[in-house]
Amino acid sequence: MNFETRILDITKNDEYEKYLYKCLAPMPFRKYRKRRGYLEAAIPKGFHKKILIFNEGIVGQIEYAPPEASYYPIIGDNVIVMNCIWVLRKVKGRLLGKQLFADMMKNEKNADGFATVALENHWSPWLKKWQMEKLGFKSLDSVRVMHKLKHKGECFKIYLMWLPTAKNSKPPAWNTPKILEGVSCCTSHPLYHQEKTKLKEILEKR
Numbered sequence: 001m002n003f004e005t006r007i008l009d010i011t012k013n014d015e016y017e018k019y020l021y022k023c024l025a026p027m028p029f030r031k032y033r034k035r036r037g038y039l040e041a042a043i044p045k046g047f048h049k050k051i052l053i054f055n056e057g058i059v060g061q062i063e064y065a066p067p068e069a070s071y072y073p074i075i076g077d078n079v080i081v082m083n084c085i086w087v088l089r090k091v092k093g094r095l096l097g098k099q100l101f102a103d104m105m106k107n108e109k110n111a112d113g114f115a116t117v118a119l120e121n122h123w124s125p126w127l128k129k130w131q132m133e134k135l136g137f138k139s140l141d142s143v144r145v146m147h148k149l150k151h152k153g154e155c156f157k158i159y160l161m162w163l164p165t166a167k168n169s170k171p172p173a174w175n176t177p178k179i180l181e182g183v184s185c186c187t188s189h190p191l192y193h194q195e196k197t198k199l200k201e202i203l204e205k206r
């Protein structure tokens, strides 16, 4: 059996186009409007999506961009924002997440640092703060929120996470009112904002 690990940049690779629109979640592939608009604007500004192939199966992915092309309202000079990283649990313990992460850092070696968001006490298993810390991020700031429509009464925290990679790098900031709007261009994201809600903000500060 071939246990080779490969990381492929699929940003401009038609063969894997569906993974630009969906992630590893078993969701149908749909070129939905919000994602298409996001990709069209983000790709020319330095967005990348990569998949990790292990033992001939797609088991991981990472998505990142400069702040102006990220779907998080993070602001920073010479910073790269990681939208998402995901390695399937069935292949855990093989340092594949670290490989994907290292690949991004190598490809963006001129960045002063990397930023992302993480969650604590969210009902989903996604983007947990301790997992982002395992990759090297530390928290800079947080906001305590509640979803307006789901799990009413349950509060969770969203963290701005930062990993500086240059001496004297300037930490990024974020636009917290904007974070309350959620993420509209990834249907699997724990902060996904469905267009049909007709709300401007799906989260409220608590």
Ligand SMILES: CC(C)(COP(=O)(O)OP(=O)(O)OC[C@H]1O[C@@H](n2cnc3c(N)ncnc32)[C@H](O)[C@@H]1OP(=O)(O)O)[C@@H](O)C(=O)NCCC(=O)NCCS
Residues within 6 Å of the ligand: 084, 085, 086, 087, 088, 091, 092, 093, 094, 095, 096, 097, 098, 099, 125, 126, 127, 128, 131, 132, 134, 135, 188, 189, 190
């Ligand atoms: C975070 C993530 C990418 C890490 O990838 P991974 O392949 O599981 O982890 P790795 O094998 O690369 O390990 C990375 C580090 O975390 C540690 N680690 C991983 N899982 C751990 C666990 N359950 N408990 C303790 N430590 C753990 C490893 O020991 C390693 O630490 P080290 O550098 O000190 O050795 C992966 O767990 C993941 O995809 N989680 C879900 C992320 C998510 O929510 N994505 C959004 C989907 S919408």
